[in-house]
Amino acid sequence: MSDAKKYIEEVYQEVSERDSYQPEFLQAVREFFDSIEPVLVLHPELVQQNILGRLVEPERIIQFRVPWVNDQGEVEVNRAFRVQFNSAIGPYKGGMRFHPTVNQSIVKFLGFEQIFKNSLTGLPIGGGKGGSDFNPRGKSDGEVMRFCQSLMTELQKYIGPDMDVPAGDIGVGAREIGYLYGQYKKLNGSHNGVLTGKPLLYGGSIGRTEATGFGLVYFTKAMLKDAGKTFKHQKVIVSGSGNVAIYAMEKVKEYEGTVIACSDSDGYIIDEAGIDIELVKDIKEKRRGRISEYVAQRPEAKYFEGNVWNHKINYQIALPCATQNEIFGEAADTIIANGVYALAEGANMPTDLESTKKLQKAGVLFGPAKAANAGGVAVSALEMSQNSQRLSWEFEEVDSQLKTIMKTIYRQISETAKEYGVEGDFAAGANIAGFTKVAFAMLSQGVV
Ligand code: NDP
Secondary structure, eight states: OOHHHHHHHHHHHHHHHHTTTOHHHHHHHHHHHTTOHHHHHHOHHHHHTTHHHHHTSOSEEEEEEEEEEOTTSOEEEEEEEEEEEEOSSSSEEEEEEEOTTOOHHHHHHHHHHHHHHHHHTTSSOEEEEEEESOOOTTOOHHHHHHHHHHHHHHHTTTOBTTTEEEEOBTTBOHHHHHHHHHHHHHHHOOOOOOSSSOOGGGTOOTTHHHHHHHHHHHHHHHHHHHTTOOSTTOEEEEOOOSHHHHHHHHHHHHTTOEEEEEEOSSEEEEOTTOOOHHHHHIIIIISOOOGGGHHHHOTTSEEEESOGGGOOOOOSEEEOOSOTTOBOTTHHHHHHHTTOOEEEOSSSSOBOHHHHHHHHHTTOEEEOHHHHTTHHHHHHHHHHHHHHHTOOOOHHHHHHHHHHHHHHHHHHHHHHHHHTTOTTOHHHHHHHHHHHHHHHHHHHTOOO
16 A cells, blocks of 8 residues: 555544544545545655645534524524635635535535535635525525525624635525525625625626536536537436526537436426426426426326436436435446436536446446536636626626636546546546645645
């Protein structure tokens, strides 16, 4: 075992003892550690300065109480977090998630991934993430507003346009960002663009809503092109039916692929004629309904309960866009048997470690989340630039920058994989490329 490998295992041992109750965080660290040995072999100074030991410990974690009053006049209490993970290359940047499963392990795994994703964009942004175990499903607008106001009353003490700039994630869309921003502005008396994903009326960037989904498809297109393939006439399954999924489906359609399925946390629909995206938008964005409602208006489509990745049907490209570890157990075998040759992750860590290995071993082109879903944060950073310049760019300008960023990310990770002797392993390429920039920034800033 090399000294570098020994060091990696020592740090992993330490973090897995210290954070033994954080399985998602440990999974993200393990996946990352499995790729970076070659960098440490080349640069023993990173070992000597204990860069990994410092990297796995967030610079700061804020956990706080969010009390609010529901429509029945009862007082409810939720728990919220902000993990300010690493600011070596810029202010903390990363979304807020509202979902009942949110806990410290989830926000730490998301924050850890965000460090390297943000580094890959080539923009000066550090890694952070946050969220709450509040469940927006079934809540009235008034309840969501009161919750957001209470959360921001506390969070505003720790964020700022040059310090930490939150955005949306699962359960946090334009409505929630609006309420959060309104409260921040009231308490600070300042329109300083402290959140991204804002509505266009007050500093939002055109193209931010579409950015993660469109970016995922731009990335996948570049990956397919290198393998001599395109989206044209390919059948695609997209999981989820939220922000990332909807705009990924829209772009696949523009590139003449056919999306035959999408899902929510209860089940999925198969529509072999091609998903009617406007109908999905109507159900999920306007009515905040369930995907099962789709079949009422498209009788030729079928609704199934369960996980779409276990469905047996022929298709070629998989775009998981729902949540972490949605591809686990038998799912990877089914995906391979269904004839899938490319999978790119729109969600964060949707494929568990074992499934990733299975897919890569079977020769499936694998686009890791850190790279493939970086479009959202990239356009968020463009929103920050527009806010500081007091300018609003046109859609074409933002979209063309997004395209360039996604193609550059693909090129960067694929060349890095080649350079480090793991050609075609884009997960390793993304980890190494994302890591080196942050590691050398940390090194040059001393022990802080
Ligand atoms: P949304 O809340 O808009 O949508 C999430 C979708 O995933 C919903 O359709 C939801 O269904 C579904 N879902 C949630 N949990 C499950 C589950 N266990 N099984 C199946 N479906 C599920 O979130 P986003 O689209 O913003 O985020 C999706 C993923 O993309 C997350 O992993 C997020 O971290 C990641 N991401 C998002 C970015 C962004 O810009 N928004 C940027 C980068 C990554 P239901 O309606 O039933 O809850």
